[in-house]
Amino acid sequence: MPWIQIKINATAKTANKVSNMLMGLGAQAVTYMDAQDTPVYEPLPGETKLWGDTRCIGLFDAEVDPAPIVAFFQQHFGEDVPYQVELLEDKDWVREWMEHFQPMQFGERLWICPSWRDVPDPTAVNVLLDPGLAFGTGTHPTTALCLQWLDSLDLKGKTLVDFGCGSGILAIAALKLGAERVIGIDIDPQAIEASRDNAQRNGVSDQLELYLPEDQPKNFQADIVVANILAGPLRELSGLISGLVKPHGLMAISGILESQAPELLEVYSQWFAMNPATEREEWCRLDGIKKG
Numbered sequence: 275m276p277w278i279q280i281k282i283n284a285t286a287k288t289a290n291k292v293s294n295m296l297m298g299l300g301a302q303a304v305t306y307m308d309a310q311d312t313p314v315y316e317p318l319p320g321e322t323k324l325w326g327d328t329r330c331i332g333l334f335d336a337e338v339d340p341a342p343i344v345a346f347f348q349q350h351f352g353e354d355v356p357y358q359v360e361l362l363e364d365k366d367w368v369r370e371w372m373e374h375f376q377p378m379q380f381g382e383r384l385w386i387c388p389s390w391r392d393v394p395d396p397t398a399v400n401v402l403l404d405p406g407l408a409f410g411t412g413t414h415p416t417t418a419l420c421l422q423w424l425d426s427l428d429l430k431g432k433t434l435v436d437f438g439c440g441s442g443i444l445a446i447a448a449l450k451l452g453a454e455r456v457i458g459i460d461i462d463p464q465a466i467e468a469s470r471d472n473a474q475r476n477g478v479s480d481q482l483e484l485y486l487p488e489d490q491p492k493n494f495q496a497d498i499v500v501a502n503i504l505a506g507p508l509r510e511l512s513g514l515i516s517g518l519v520k521p522h523g524l525m526a527i528s529g530i531l532e533s534q535a536p537e538l539l540e541v542y543s544q545w546f547a548m549n550p551a552t553e554r555e556e557w558c559r560l561d562g563i564k565k566g
């Protein structure tokens with residue numbers, strides 16, 4: 275399938291916003307590159323490490339008209355925003371894309387490292403990841419919000435459900451941070467496969483059970499549940515997701531736009547003592563403790 279890539283130059287601070295805009299405009303994938311061989315930007319707590327001049331590259335179906343996309347960025351960042359549009363030859367660009375991922379740190383201890391690159395800090399908690407065609411590399415703010423939350427918890431010996439596990443990134447991070455057993459659930463068989471491969475890569479296969487929703491164990495309750503899906507399914511599945519958490523257990527949901535947070539806070543407050551939303555760009559995470 276032919277593709278075009280639209281490259282927009284940004285800064286370390288605006289790159290995630292540009293990436294979200296590219297995804298919102300229909301990009302199949304977005305990746306970051308160093309635009310000028312500059313040192314890596316030292317992020318504020320909760321930010322991802324990026325270069326001072328970061329090029330955001332959106333991958334689009336070749337049938338997409340680039341003109342309105344470029345016009346959109348010119349409207350937001352000025353007429354002189356540096357950009358490039360390129361037609362790509364026909365090859366497996368989605369996989370090729372993965373080659374651009376760099377190791378990224380989340381919270382205090384956790385690194386997500388593309389499985390084909392060197393680990394920057396062997397003493398850290400390193401998750402080796404190849405997302406395949408499943409969602410979940412850590413570059414999306416919702417995944418980052420969940421990873422930061424997991425990193426902030428004492429997971430030693432705990433059971434956890436990762437609802438909508440995608441690449442398995444959250445499930446495997448939880449296991450590497452000390453969880454004893456994790457159940458990963460996803461409607462997409464490719465996600466189950468990617469999670470299985472990644473668990474193997476990280477030596478945690480024995481502790482990760484993976485299920486399509488219809489096969490998930492009945493009457494199971496975990497100490498912790500994390501669900502990074504979208505606001506719609508989070509609302510519809512709120513009873514089911516809440517039922518997966520033990521009394522006094524913890525729960526985090528993400529995939530929620532800031533504007534959708536108040537409604538979901540109200541829904542989940544039926545079962546949980548909820549904390550205020552944690553925001554990252556226009557996305558947020560809601561978390562709380564199950565009422566007894």
Ligand SMILES: C[S@@+](CC[C@H](N)C(=O)[O-])C[C@H]1O[C@@H](n2cnc3c(N)ncnc32)[C@H](O)[C@@H]1O
Nearest residue numbers: 409410417438439440460461462465502503507
């Ligand atoms: C945004 S991705 C999150 C992946 C990964 N957990 C992360 O945080 O990066 C959402 C995942 O949820 C899955 N999903 C969507 N709706 C679902 C549902 N109703 N039940 C189970 N999984 C679902 C999708 O297939 C996708 O893999």
